[in-house]
Amino acid sequence: MKPKILVFSGSTRKGSYNKMLAKLVSKHLTHAKADVTTICLSDYPLPLYDGDLEENVGIPENVFKLRALIEAHHGIFIACPEYNSSITPLLKNTLDWISRIQLPDEEPLQVFQKSVYAVGGATPGVYGSMRGLLHLRTVLEMSLGCLVLPEMISINFAAKAFDENGDLTKAHHAKRMQKLVERFVKEASHVKLQDN
Template structure:
């Protein structure tokens, strides 16, 4: 049984990515899941001057330690104008300064959704590409398109998409076991 840390890269109280994450985390079997809200760990906007004059914020170190204590990650990536939100990018910036390889040895499942047909796939691809720089390995990913058409009352309503999610979750759960 592996320890899996799950979080969404959104700071919205009504985040659809958080809703999708909550649903998927409940479906991962055979592992110990810890879900956290990054909004519980506020960070100032990254600045080299701030880092030089004040050091690393304690919340950056706390988030880094939460990641370090886990074997694998499930991360829901939101999208603002084709890229990860400034909130999530700022967290990545701080974490990479605290420890450049803050994702070292971590196997990652990335998920995303949006109201549009692309399901935040641009943000998902961006995140997939940069996580390797920090030592992480994205072993599975899934983008749910048209959130309002395919997700209702806490679950995926489109059967084909739901089967795709089940396949991704099963592969991820088996992959992190080995």
């Protein structure tokens, strides 16, 4: 089976290293025979989560669109920047909003537990988004119940980590990328979507 994989970055900044990483992961996944969909969260703007807003106005339409995208894919890859040793407000807000949808006859957070997840990150500093990735794993695994692969791609000194074609310049980064992609495609191939 050709797995369908959704890829996005927790940053929408122009020139974002994590958008570059998401693009590169998409390319590698496509070469590995996955059916890849890459999105940018700026195309799905959301207000800051507020319980009163949800009660008075309801859940924004873009939340339902993002949830539908998750439901339609066997695997989800998130490129996670690191802000103050944690994940971006944009990414956290997106996950918080999606977690608020519970359809009739559905267990809480069930949508997050149907796919397999993989994560990676890139930063200009020495840690390569590792602290942000650990926080993201905590949110995904402990709070949302996601299955997250142990393999991660952590790109440090990101300003010099990508060449002019967007490929990785260091062999150890490229090796980690290949290992993650191979495992990700294998595990996503075993996921059964509701409509399949």
